Amino acid sequence: MKILTRYILKEHIGPFFFAILVIMLIFLLNILFRVLGRMLSRGIHIVTILELLSLNLAWILALAVPMAVLVSTLIAFGKFSAENEVTAIKASGISFFQILMPVVVASAFLAVGLIVYNNTILPEFNHRARLLNEDIYRKKPTIKMEPNVVFTDIPNYNIITKEIIELGDSSRMEAVIIDDLTYDDKRRTILAQRGSLKFDKYADRLFFDLYNGEIHEIENDEFSKYQKLKFDRYRINVDFPGLSLKRSESGYRGDREKSVEMMEEDIRELRKSMSERKEKIASIIQNQLVQAFDENLLEKSTSSKAGNESAGTKDDHQYRAQLGIVKKKLANFRSQIEMEKRLIKSYSRNINSLKVEIHKKYSIPVACIIFVFVGAPLGTLTRKGNLGVAGGISGLFYMIYWVSLIGGEMLADRQMLSPVLAMWGANIVVGAFGLYLMLITVKEYRPSWKGFGQKAKGTGKGR
Secondary structure: OHHHHHHHHHHHHHHHHHHHHHHHHHHHHHHHHHHHHHHHHOOOOHHHHHHHHHHHHHHHHHHHHHHHHHHHHHHHHHHHHHOOHHHHHHHOOOOHHHHHHHHHHHHHHHHHHHHHHHHHHHHHHHHHHHHHHHHHHHOOOOOOOOOOOOEOOOOOEEEEEEEEEEEOOEEEEEEEEEEEOOOOOEEEEEEEEEEEEEEEOOOOEEEEEEEEEEEEEEEOOOOOOEEEEEEEEEEEEEEOOOOOOOOOOOOOOOHHHOOHHHHHHHHHHHHHHHHHHHHHHHHHHHHHHHHHOOOOHHHHHHHHHHHHHHHOHHHHHHHHHHHHHHHHHHHHHHHHHHHHHHHHHHHHHHHHHHHHHHHHHHHHHHHHHHHHHHHHHHHHHHOOOOHHHHHHHHHHHHHHHHHHHHHHHHHHHOOOOOHHHHHHHHHHHHHHHHHHHHHHHHOOEEOOOOOOOEEOOOOOOOO
């Protein structure tokens, strides 16, 4: 039995790691195609691009492992069935469940490891990836000048040059004309035979070094005031923040950047805030009731009525003024209650969102076990041990599973579905289908349109 166990697991190892590599490559290429153009336009170094991709590998791995389990199970059991190994093993007195047990145990260990991974490593990588992505987004595009084209990206300066040569972090220019707009009261135009542009990434500052040129100045209000200055060398310093990538730190973490312990602590704080808001609503209602049932109210009402009968129009105006004050108090009371209700609803939505993330950290790893119960009978029934068939079936099942998971998450966030059912519903449905496939395989039934199933030809007594 130990030899058989090792053989079964050995047949899964190769397809499992190959599937993980293929799935991760597909996800990485998708990310690369989406962000590469933006990164190159912002002058992001290749090392930073590789760092961002490596940080995104964390969540890709968490999704790839369950799908790789399904692919490897389909390939292994499809090969066993195609080569009649399942039939031979069962003929020796070993049941299909005994054949499946080593894979189930291995997938259970894999699920436990993935749970630990989702709760420790993944949140930190997600946090670092978000910070780096935000830093890249804040960085301004690199300065890209072209010959004989007016460059206007530098604040208060319009530049045109006849020729430009890129030299690493600096640029050399020939026949430079600069329109200086830094002064409100005068216009300056700088002409130089040649120049160089350098950027100090530590100070976020540009340096223009111009040689053998002239500066022409004219007052905006009085054109007769004109000056012409010649220079051998002239430097312009321009502050240009955001041109270099600045790495930031943040104590804030999103839902996917927290461990289960962090999210449970947040849930406790949110529930505490909800209790405080409910107590505040009760206090507001109590205060309004106290004011409404004031012990002097009847006396005031009686005296006001008596006074109205004697005073006439003047007291009628006072009564209307008091009625207006009461209406304002009621409107203020209603707005206070509505505000507190909105806050409570917001806290409840946040709690649901956190619960969804908590259950997701467990439901996706458990899918490793679920997919074994789907992949093993499917592989046996299809009798195909090639990657094409396994990949197609796995893609279909994983798409259905993932769409169900995303849909459940959206419904749970909108408080239309409980977080437990939203995150575990896909596992329950796929697991039930897997058990049905197991019944077909173990009992050697085949699906029938007329009923639950019927005996396959040549496998036993027909009806």
